[in-house]
Amino acid sequence: MRIKINSSKILNAIVLIFLLIISIFYVYPILWLFDASLRPLIDIFQVPPALFSGSFEKMFGIYTFNSFINSFLNWGTGIALINSVLVTCSSIILTVFVCSLCSYAFAFMNFPGKKIIFIFILSTMMLPLATMIAPYYRVLQKLGLTNKLIGLIIPYAAYPLGVFLLKQYFIKIPVSLIEAAKIDGAGYFRIWLRIIMPLSKPALAAFAIIQFKEVWNDFLIPMIVLRSGSLFTLPIKLQLMDSQTFNKPYDAIIATGFITAIIPIIFFLIFQRYFIEGLTGGIKG
């Protein structure tokens, strides 16, 4: 505890209870989604909710995997899941590769225009692509990238924030290591591969997780790029399910929604430290 408070103990207890109550507000909807995904369709929407009905039988007695089975068998959630995983993983690999090479040059090499180019790259962070979806689509169309998963992978690779975060980390690596490798006859690429990359694992992990969240959760760009149902990623699949006017498959929507939501959460809980380091790296640097 950093700041001493005079009537400390009581106040601290009140603060703690207040925060725990607030945290219910944040956590409960996710628990609701989890609970609903395991219930039969007729039990999802009950007043009062089955979880608060009081009878144990109703609360926990009727959990089933039917919603998941329905969404996988009848709504192609499996394919959408594969598409999402494919796009996200390829995008992370490509982005980390492209951005780390670029940051490497900015951290360890001297070249004319270095400062201006770096500022230029940073300033492109201010460009909100969402406002330019029409010309963006046309560029993809010209390059033959529309209605292809690769059209969701390549354009994401130039991520200015990534260059910034990685450069901030790279410059902390002692130059003497690089000088020593140079004397041993290692070229720039070898140094990048054998020294810089292995030493930067925490920064790379942080950046990979940020990119994971961005790509996994993107909605607008896949909406305009993808046309065929077999290519849909999870968010687009959810939109498709929801656009059914009659007999909306609420159980499948909830199950698919739960899968879409839980995967980044699991990643976050495993790599929490890296994630927050990465997100906040900007202000410390």
Added chain:
Amino acid sequence: MLFLKTRKNSIEFLTPFFYIAPFLSLLIIFNIYVFFSGALSSFTDAEGINPGSFIGFENYQEALTNFDFWKSLSTTIIYTVLSIALQIPFAFVLAYILNMVPKIFKGYLRASFFVPVLINGVVIALMFRMLFNKDVGLINWFLGLLRLPNKIDWVNDSNYTIILMVFVSFWQWTGFHMVYLLASLQTIDNSLYEAAKVEGASQLRVLFQITMPMMKPALTFCFITSAIGCLKLFDLPFMLFPNAGYGPGYSARTTVAYIYEQAFSQQFRFGYASAVGWLLFFIILIVSIFQLKVLKAGESDEN
């Protein structure tokens, strides 16, 4: 250095450019060129991928005299102002008091506030649409328990559109700002607090004269990211309201949703959509520069 005498020298000279080339070329094609080509096509009557012909400022004129555009812009701006005004102060309070609690709770609390940030906007919107359902939603049931009016048709009544959007985005984004502000709070040098204590400064004075000024960069970051994020909002209102997705009476149609509608659903007015896109981009740019200036100015005053 600029005169390349030998081959080895010129390779040495070019090496850095090989390393930045992949990034830079992708950035130019998929960012810079997109904005540039958007600027060009905003002066044409382009439809779909057909380039169309030059029509001067007609698209801009049309947008600026179009009721739907202004409606969408006012929806977006009201949403943005309310979101920022509620989220950032609350996130600051949360971060400030979270910094006081014992470590064992801190991890859980921080994670629980942050988890909504990770969830797909589409999932959040669909989930809250169910929770806000008039007859079987959890929210109305809960309001009933508290003996409050509980027959509110949240998603189909245009009076509640903005409230609902602000509420859901509050749930989604407060944790993001909180984590950011908390990290910044923890980087403040402890000796500053000790010096204040020695001089007998009150808790409130420490907050206003040490903590807040030290957190200016983080606050600036939160204000700007959340303004940009709000102004280009699309997925939340698009999915929060049933059927057609723009809310009752189009009351939830944000400007990006309006652009999407003009360019990709039913009509394919790429030229017009580009013009509206540039108008929105200008607004975003002005807002961010303004915030940067205001917060920077405040900073230098206090130093």
